Amino acid sequence: MTRFILNRLGQLIPVLIGVTIAVFLLRQIIPGDAVDVLLGGTASQEERDALRESLGLDKNLFVQYFTYLGNILQGDFGRSSTYNAPVLGVLIERLGNTAILAIPAVAIASVVGVTAGVWASRKPNSFRDRSITVSVLILTSMPSFWLGILLILFFGLQLGWLPVSGKQSLIGGGDFLDVARHALLPILTLAAWSLAVITRMTRTSMLGVLSSDYVRSSIARGLSKNQVVYGHALPNAIPAVITVIGLQAGFQLSGAVLTETVFSWPGIGFALAQAISNRDMELLQGGILMIAVIFVFINFFVDVLYAVFNPKVKVS
């Protein structure tokens, strides 16, 4: 097991290097001259050359990449023009806010999704199975930000129950209850898509396992329905579900760009959306890199968890 973990950790290194290369290349595909973008068309040739030199753009790509990598390793992600502050500081400050949404969203989606999926699979083609299948279909066909807008329209504007924007009330806000009230709708919005995907995966995976020989054998041994479902089928269906849950954690981080924009929630996603509209490439680059790195580590933990559930890895 330890060897497995070390092995996987070793495999992370080339992936992480690849991620930095990809983010670096993102900057290179910007059409036109980066200097023109930064200075506008009116700058003199001397100004442009000076900037070019100070940015290291006169060097070849190889050198530029290693400069970039070196900067990142030292925590220098550049400076955000939108916030007029170092990118890393902006991101770290906002990462916590994103976590306030993402962690409960994944938790809700996982618990409800697995329950609903198992419940549907116990009676395939029944009314409840079909209702769940149809709900999953609609939820996966729905842009999450649109769902967010609908929630705002209904709970926020129509009923006036919940605040629809920001993280806390401007006056006297900031305590737990206040933040929770602000977070509720964005959390539901984020959870919806993941919930649907997790439900679908659980159902499919359970139905696959339930049609296997060993489940039939366990029924032939006189085991009760609950023993078969929770004792035999679920443990075999769970690994596939864990993988999907891990993917959802990543989607929460990127889906936040849309959801946080809709709710003006001051997280990483909102910052990225602002970076896009302001063409603040430093911030965009830094944000994408940070999310990708977090995602790589989430996947690593999912792999380890997967192995914990897999006897073939556990005992060898």
Next chain:
Amino acid sequence: MSTRRVADPPTGPFRAFARRRTGGDNPPKRQLKFGNWLGVSILLLVVIVAVGAEWLAPFDPVATNPAERLLPPFSGGHVLGTDEVGRDLLSRLIFGARFALFVAVVPTLISAIIGGLIGLISGYVGGWLDAVIMRIFDVMFSFPGILLALGIGAALGAGTGSMIIAMVVVTIPETGRVVRGAVLAVREEPYVESAVTLGLNRGMIAIRHVAPNVLNPLIVMASLQTGNNVILAASLSFLGLGAKPPTADWGAMLSGGKAAMVTAPHVATLSGIAIVILAVGFNLAGDALRDKLDPRARISTVRTLGGLK
């Protein structure tokens, strides 16, 4: 129970546990067909609307009228009202179907061709080439879905072209990996080995024997991606990375409607409904296609309980 005719027993994996019913002649069996039918109908409808937009739309979709901004539905001759610059919403939704179909289907096709070829070559040639391609895919998979598209879209700047490039880049690794997996399985099939012993060269085997047999998973993958692409495209448009205004683009209309949602909630609501309907159509049709082409995904009462060997 001495009669010859016994009531139909319950179905499903747990029929063994179910209480025996005494009545009811036919267990429910015709559920999926409706979904297939609905999916295809929706797509047909959207295609008809998109093709006939010129005839169907009551107004010019780009003609602004500041005097009639944000009219509610059924007012001023506008069945679905107007948007924030006074354009007829129904006409924009109708013309928006063109763009929506285009950005759902075209990236899928490009991705299926390029991703399919990469997967075929990677899986069939193997060796270091396969290793390099898989590492590149690993890196691309490290960017959760929409993030990579956002990055590329933002770097290339708004516009249909960069939107399509972004979507293609995001979906190629999925397609490539699925096709590669299928190639690895097909490669070991005795019919491929038979072709080797006939003396066919590798290229001929790849074209005649491997490629046709990985087509089904490729089609299934592409059909699933089309549904997702509807959402992905709407998301990119919503963030301002979609078609250049004033093109009718449901995602951008939603974004405009969001800004005005307090006074005119119908704009955001209706453009969202259009997106959902199209996505449901693609997803249902994709499910139907998958049921037909991918026997492993076909979970029916026939297979539950292990079937019979």
Next chain:
Amino acid sequence: MTLEESPQVFEQPLLRVTDLSIEFTRDRERIPAVIDADLEILRGEVVAIVGESGSGKSTLAMALLGLLAGNGDVVGGTIEFDGRNVLSVSAAEWLGIRGKRIGMVPQDPMSNLNPMKRVRDQLGEVLLRHGKATRKNLEAECCRVLERAGISDPKSRLDQYPHQLSGGLRQRVLIAIGTACDPELLIADEPTSALDVTVSARILDQIAEISQRMRMSVLLITHDLGLAAERADKVIVMKHGRIVEAGAAAEILSNPRESYTQMLVNADPGIRARMGESITVTREFDESDIVVEVADLNKTFQRRRRDTPVVANKEVNLRVPRGSTVALVGESGSGKTTVSRMLLKLEEPSSGSIEFDGRDIQALSREQLADFRKRVQPIFQDPYSSLNPMMTVRAIIREGMDLYKIGRASERDRRVGELLEQVGLAPEIAKRHPAELSGGQRQRVAIARAISMEPEVLVCDEPVSALDVLVQQQVLQLLRELQLEKQLTYLFITHDLAVVKEFADYVYVMHQGSIVEEGETLALFEDPQMEYTTQLLAAARMV
């Protein structure tokens, strides 16, 4: 009246099935699987149901446990177990019958144990469920039951997962689970068809021993009439869902009443071998004219550099005279298939040489390789995967001729028709896809493809193992005729000794990657020199 209290009438059968009919629904069409079946099993009796695939024998067995697949329905008749019609038993009552009063040993040991659970848990839950053990004595009881199923060190097995056990051990665990609660009836559905012949014989002995000791009735489902006759008191023969013959096991082989049973008996080389009546033929061929010669062949597999290498073949030497049939016999994992793959140049040897017609096939030029491919053709085991599902039969058979431009293009379609007739198929089949053909038809198409380029050597890897016995007989007959007509040389790779005895001129016995014994067929079978060969023959009841 519950099942527990039902009166014990002497001589009342434990199980009585009357007029049982089962139908499956596929695409809204009702397909009968079992039609008006009647059978009785007395206490302590062993009854075998024999039939080819699709005969409905497994469906019948599953119905006895109330475990038909979701689209199968009992449409008529009764199943009385211990005097009670189980078709009207409630779901809750079934829980007290399955596993406790009717046990099951399934077919495939690889897929019938839960891969995520230890042996301890899978066996223990059954004992606990049916009150045959308490938490306190669970481990001891598990050990006792495992030991009874022939597992020598039960304690160490308890904490193992299925993937750590061999196929034979897994099947023993399944027997232990099936018999754990001393059921009155044990249903064994092809309990050994996935296992090697030597293991299989021991497993069947084990089932017989337990059932005799506990006075258990056994319902043995099998495709092997010889095995049924040997192991059962009574044999029931099924065909297309109907019971065609039922009778005492001692009678069924020597004196079958129905013509279908007679056909089965006559088609089965295994039965002839058991009765010492194998039909052997001696063929004329020049023993000095060697067409394939394998010398000091070694093959080691090593996926990655740090993995421990797996030796597949060690110092294999073979000589195949032109026009003869040479058999390579061994159990699974003996390395016989690896040899055949190297002969077909699908795999490269680690060392040693393979000469075809005096030329080392490792060092062939492009033209020589094409010539080799034309002259050496394979026939694979599984007719379901050896034909490209996307091609028509015509395209499959034409492919070789198109490649080597044999004949004019216009003539090739006619030639496809001729080849189909040669292998006993109607030329119209050329238009169809493999999915529309039966297993036997597909194997014939594979043979047609193999002979389309007029090869000299056919490497047949278990060519009839996946086929039912009647089809097997026809395909073997076809191969015999083709050999005579075209002076073909066969290298015949199989685990089936009875077929080898009637089909091959010369036999090599493989064990753990090496050849342990070789000889002319009759001599080797009558007077085996090595212990391993003797074991194989004994397990196949050929001594």
